[in-house]
Amino acid sequence: MLELRGITKKYGEFTANDQIDFSLVKQEIHAIVGENGAGKTTLMRMLYGMEEPTSGDIFVHDKKRKIQSPNDAIGLGIGMVHQHFMLFPSFTIAENVVFHHEPRKKWRYDRKKANQEVEQLAKKFGMEINPNQKISDAPVGVQQRVEILKVLYQGAEIIILDEPTAVLTPLEVKDLLNSLRELVKMGKSIILITHKLNEVMEVADRITVLRDGKVSGSLKKEATDTEELSRLMVGRELQKKQLPKVTSGKAVLDVNQVYVNDSKNKAAVENISVQVHQGEIVGVAGVSGNGQSELIQAITGLVKTSAGKIRINDHDVTNHSVRQIRDRGLSHIPEDRYLWGAAKSASILDNLIMTDYRKSPLAQRGILNKGKIHSYVNNSIKRFDVKASSINTSAQYLSGGNLQKLIAAREIQKDTPLLLAAEPTRGVDIGAMEFIHEQIIEKRNNGDAVLLISSELSEILALSDRVLVMFEGKIVGEFDRENVSEEKLSLLMAGGTYE
Amino acid sequence: MSKMKGHISNIIQPVFAIFVGLAVGTIAILLAGESVFLTYREMWEGAFGSLYFLSNTLERSIPIILAGLGVAFAFRAGFFNLGAEGQLVMGAVTTAIVTVYLPFQGFLNLVISIGAGMLIAGLLSFFAGWMEQKFQINLLISTLLLNYIAVLFAGYLVSEPFRDTTSSGGVAHSVMVEDASKLPKLLTGMNVHYGFVLAIIITILLAFIIKRTTFGYEVRMLGQNMFFAQYGGINRKKVMFISMLISGMLAGLAGSVEVMGMHYRFIEGALTTPQFAWTGLMAALLANSNPVGTAIIAIFLAALDTGALGVERNTDVPNAISDIIQAVLILFISAKFTMAFIKSKRKRGAK
Structure with a gap:
């Protein structure tokens, strides 16, 4: 059905995907697992035409294809269910499903026909929905079904699901996994992106593990277990x-x-x-x-x-x-140094004094003491070995490691x-x-x-x-x-x- | 070293923009069939050519500097105050009314009426901040729309309840300020008044607050990364309220000193037609919200206006030449914002 050969995606210096090989055969569920940032989403975005690979080829039905937009992907029978739903909350379920491919009566929207078609489609794949219900009134599990129906209505043969269970309750997860099995029985093929290994073990036929943008393992479900998978996902010495x-x-x-x-x-x-x-x-x-x-x-x-x-x-x-x-x-080294931990456009000095700028000796009665601040900042960057040309350099010019040392300096040396x-x-x-x-x-x-x-x-x-x-x-x-x-x-x- | 680099690029950007603006102006002058050299000389003469013209330019720059500083301060904290015009007008009309109704005249009257104007203008801007906090109403929209309310309300005040009925006809205006309470002129017979000194003092004060106080640090950090500021314990709500209040007060002061030092009454339209507030916004944006830079560019923009009047007096080039140059500057500002937007988008894509 689908094959990726040597797919590489670079963003500047950073390699998000490195020489990835992947294949999908008809009527299988192929899971792609990996930690956040392992490159799963990037890979799928390329398959769905939202990004273009730096190098490597994509084959659909044994023909080399260039997928440059989601429309290309849909044309090739590839559909995607996004992690964050892309639905109109004030529209009905049927309206959302047929959107962009509406059945028409002359130039008008044919509501009756749309409702009928959507209901039949749902029945065919064993999903229960009410086509007249508004999305805003439907529970999350139903909204996800609508996403899947939308993709099916567009004629997809290959369905990509990006972290589909992240938003669901355990019961809804069970329903979803059942629907997936049903879809495969009806002849569809599924790529399931997730980091939840128990779901993978329950439903997938084959599993590809990504780590740091590379394939660290490609296995049959029978030949593996969660332990091995998690080692492949995380595994470091x-x-x-x-x-x-x-x-x-x-x-x-x-x-x-x-x-x-x-x-x-x-x-x-x-x-x-x-x-x-x-x-x-x-x-x-x-x-x-x-x-x-x-x-x-x-x-x-x-x-x-x-x-x-x-x-x-x-x-x-x-x-x-x-x-x-x-x-x-409390002092706190935050999990995302660029979002929480620093102001990129501000100087090293400004970034370093954040937790102490109000306190003596760095400030007295609301006035910053320039001399004291300079010696404090110079001491800190020396002690924590932050490599920078000057304390007035803005933080964005520091390497990730140096910026992290700066944050550690700010938070650890406070005693x-x-x-x-x-x-x-x-x-x-x-x-x-x-x-x-x-x-x-x-x-x-x-x-x-x-x-x-x-x-x-x-x-x-x-x-x-x-x-x-x-x-x-x-x-x-x-x-x-x-x-x-x-x-x-x-x-x-x-x-x-x-x- | 890199600090120097930063300073230089901060100066180069607006200078380059102004240079291109003048270059485009050159084309316009050529199209009008006049000598470029002569026209620009007239412009220079009209802005700085004599003590009288210089004083006109400086007088015109006063409200632009003050409104610009107001915009710049809020912008430093990451908030866009597009309401300077409304705040300026509310400050002016409040001052014009209070000064007339106070039972005493003199310096104290001057201080109280200007203070009242600043307070009302500050509250107007604070109100927009409060609505953002309470109802998530976008500041860009609320401050912009409040302009219409403020300008029309001020117009009503001097057309109906506080109209000066002693002079007949013409534009609606309030009663004249008493001589004893006027903001004195710097030089007799010249337009420029003590508001200019005030504007320069406030410029320096604001530069000091932003650079050297803990509150200024909070403002800067909040403007540069809201999440980082919150992580560090800065209270976003408090800093926003204070900076919006100060921003509005400065815009209000712009209107108040114009009333007490120049017009001596509130005249409907006299503060909106010259676009003081919007020119101030332009100065703040061109100067990257640096207070000293804002003041310098405000004086330049004022000179462009007064200079264009000189051009019109002595050549066949219309004073729209100043509008053309300003339009190019606006183009540069929006290009800068678009570039920053594209850059940040690209970066996010790479993540």
Whole structure:
């Protein structure tokens, strides 16, 4: 049906897809799995004509094709169900399905015929819908069915689904997987993009694993299991650091039965309790997108919790402002350094003083002290080895590793009792990674508490005294440093169970 | 080193824009069949040629500088205040009414009436900020539309309840300010008044606030990356309210000093026809919202206007020449924004 040969996509220096080979045969479900940022979405965008590959060829029905727009893709029988639905909320289901290919009576829209056609189509593939229902009144699971019907109505033979279960409840997931099996029985072929391995194991025939833009494995379902898949997804070498014993003291951070809702009012964090003590690094492992971001934002005051208590050094800081929480002794390396961690167009100096600009000696009575700031900033970049031509250079000219060191400098050297480090070394070079790891360990050895949240298993294993695993907003496992292993963690991270 | 580079590119951009503007003006002059050299000399003469013309130019620059600083300050915090015109007019009409009704005259009257004008203008701008916070009404739209309300309301005030009925006919205006309460002229017989000194002081003050105070730091960081600012504990709501308030007050001050130092009354249309607020916006944008740069460019734009009057007096080139040059500058500003937009889009695509 479909074949990709040596597909490479580069954005400037960055290679999003590197020499990817992939094939899809008729009536199969081929899953593409990988962590966020592994290049799944880029690959699909190229298939659907939203991006063009830098090199490599796409064959559809054994003919080499150039897909330059979604219209080309639809013409070749390729349809895509996007992660974020592209529907008109005020239109009915039938109207959404036939949109752009409406049946007409002369020059008017033929509502009756449209409703009939859509109903028949749905019945044919065993999906239940009411064609006259408005999208805004339909539950998410139904909206997704409408997306699939839309693609089918356009005559697609190959259907791409991008993270289709991310927004669904467990019951809706079951329905969706059933529909997929039905579609295959009726002769369609499906590409399923996801990072949820249990769903893959349930429904896929073949599985291609992407890691860092490359294919790290292409397997038949029968020949593999979730454990192997997660190793292929995450797999990096681990060097366990020597952590000198520190007698851990009292709890600095106490998160007690916290719930957080995401922007769609779905529970993103459910009933999470974590305690971090003095002289302890607690690692939270998990595939990104399982509620870690929401947990971080709740602890740091960037979003409100819907239930539960958060305490720092016995002071209640639940739903306090960011400033109040920081003044209680939290420092925070954010998970996205460009979004949260820095202002790219501002100077290194401005970026470094963010957490201390109000305090003496950097400022007195609201006036910034230029001299003190200069010596403070110069000291910091020297101590944290930030390589820059001048402290007035804007932050966008720093490499990722250097900017991350700058953020680490700002947050670690403050000597706060609590550090929340989220993905502290994501996408930085080995040198910067080693350096930041050493700084975090040193902070722990000084008797401060560190909550480390990372989707990088090697990082979790190298640094943590204790490891928690997060999956779908819940904590599904807890291990001491002595009896944790990569196998156990990756199994839990993928939603498996471990006895 | 890189700081120098930044400074130079900040200066080169507007200078280049102005240069191209003058070049396009040259074409227009040629089309009008006049000598380019002569026309530009007349323009220079009309703007700076004598103490009298210089004083006219500086007087004209006062409201442009102040309104421009107001726009620049809000813009630094990441908020687009398109309502300078309405704020300027509300400030002016409030001042014109308060000064007449205060039971005493003199310096105190001047201070109170200008303060009242600034307060009302500031509240108008604050109101737009409040609506953004409360109802998510886009600031661009609310500030822009409030202009119509403010300008028409001010027009009503001097047409009906506060109309000066002693003079007959003509444009609606308010009662004359008492001599004792007027903002004095810098030089007798010249137009330029103490508002100019005030504008320069405020320029320097604003530059200091932005660069050297913790509040200025908060404003800059919020303008450069809202998420980073929030992550660092900056209260977006508070900074927005304060910066919108200050922005409106400065625009209001522009109108108030024009009333107390130049017209001595509120005359309907006298502050909107010369486009003070919009020219101020242009100055702020050309100067990248740098206060000192805004003031310098505001003086240049004022000179363009007064110079064009000189051109019209002494040559056959109409004073629309100033509009043509300004139109090119606007083109440059929008091109700059489009470029920034395309760049940011490209970057996002690469992610």
